[in-house]
Amino acid sequence: MPVTDIITDEKNLTLTVIADFAHPVSRVWRAYADPRQLERFWGPPTYPATFTEWDHRVGGRALYHMNGPAGEKSYARWDFVEIEPERSFTVDDLFTDEHGDPAPGMPVMRMRFAFEATDQGTRMTTTSDFASLEALQTVLEMGVVEGTRLAMGQIDAVLAGLREWFAGKGTRMEVLTDTLVRVTRAIAAPRSVIWRAQTDPVLIRQWMLGPDGWSMTICEVTTEVGRSSHFGWAPDPGVEGEPFGFDDQLLFLDEPFRIVTAGRMTGVEGPTVTNDLTLTEEDGVTLLTTVMEFPDAATRDMILGTGMVDGMEMSYARLENLLLTRPVV
Incomplete structure (x- = not known):
């Protein structure tokens, strides 16, 4: 700072x-x-x-x-x-x-x-x-x-510079205020490719999986403001865990720069979290910045305590490997 x-x-x-x-x-x-x-x-x-x-x-x-x-x-x-x-x-x-x-x-x-x-x-x-x-x-x-x-x-x-500042740092989380958290991850790929990976259900199913041993069972993506996307995951046979999902209402979309959603766990009356994703490209690197806004500090700590950031890094690492082995155009 x-x-x-x-x-x-x-x-x-x-x-x-x-x-x-x-x-x-x-x-x-x-x-x-x-x-x-x-x-x-x-x-x-x-x-x-x-x-x-x-x-x-x-x-x-x-x-x-x-x-x-x-x-x-x-x-x-x-x-x-x-x-x-x-x-x-x-x-x-x-x-x-x-x-x-x-x-x-x-x-x-x-x-x-x-x-x-x-x-x-x-x-x-x-x-x-x-x-x-x-x-x-x-x-x-x-x-x-x-x-x-x-x-x-x-x-x-x-x-x-993005390449130097984020090299080797993986997914980074910064607590900005009682209610704001910033998560960043740099990937060596054009912004247009990263945008597709965030909005194309076929691509999303290949990387947004979290820990190994889980599969995405629901992937319904909207690009219409006011409507909701739906995501669901379930453990593979023999893997411990309970299925869960998220419903994300699209609040704002500015292709290929920014996506803002309000999400909550499917079927739960719990809090809504605003996820503000921006994509910044420089020197062949795209920085994904997600600013998460929580209703209060207790909710922030509860959600961060689930291992959310570790799960995001597993997914982003999978996306990075996917783009290295099978380039998306």
């Missing part, structure tokens, strides 16, 4: 974020000057950003929106005020409508990003100035502090 401090100064109407990176200034600067890299960490995990316009010069602007798990969008704009390459840049950050026009009654922040070389790499200090205490409090109430920490927690993989 690169964020080392977040300072709220109500007297001077500022919010300051300090982050340290084990990379040179030139590398960190490139991540902030390239919209394709920036959008991979600008929004928090369940609200990733998409930059639709990028004019990186004084007087230019950038348009972006946050993408919610049900397809909702929140629009914003940067107006570039000052740019000193590999030293700093300053923007006016404002909420807008879908056309980029300022949203009435919403605060405007002047943000200065300053980059400084350190013995360990780079320190970036972001200072946001507000016109009033009310504007600062509005942004704080919107969850900007926690959202910033969650968003910046994604930047290390961008700076290092």
Whole structure:
């Protein structure tokens, strides 16, 4: 986690974020000057950003929106005020409508990003100035502090590169908050192939099996938002265990980038868990990131305690081997 401090100064109407990176200034600067890299960490995990316009010069602007798990969008704009390459840049950050026009009654922040070389790499200090205490409090109430920490927690993989950052790490689980967990797995295959493996029942039956000795008995997949997919597993003869299944309602689909579902065990009145899967491709590697949202910490711990992550790694390893031995096109 690169964020080392977040300072709220109500007297001077500022919010300051300090982050340290084990990379040179030139590398960190490139991540902030390239919209394709920036959008991979600008929004928090369940609200990733998409930059639709990028004019990186004084007087230019950038348009972006946050993408919610049900397809909702929140629009914003940067107006570039000052740019000193590999030293700093300053923007006016404002909420807008879908056309980029300022949203009435919403605060405007002047943000200065300053980059400084350190013995360990780079320190970036972001200072946001507000016109009033009310504007600062509005942004704080919107969850900007926690959202910033969650968003910046994604930047290390961008700076290092997917191939290097995830090499040999298998399936990784990170507890983000009491209710949010992030599971990541990198596979050396194009995103289009991984997308097919997530949506094609013929392929799903070949890898989404968990431990050896289990078979998938039900595999009904929908690509229609509002409808549900159904999955079921049963132990092979001689293997201990009870059959079980999941029903996943499709909340949002953006092919071939993102699938959001709300799932629960079949026939159980238990909790619903939101699974937000995104696919990111870089240098021949696709990163599968699943952000799981639980209703509370107790449910989170109960489900994680079932060995879910180990089962996911067994399935992903099987998929990886399948793609190596029988390439999917």
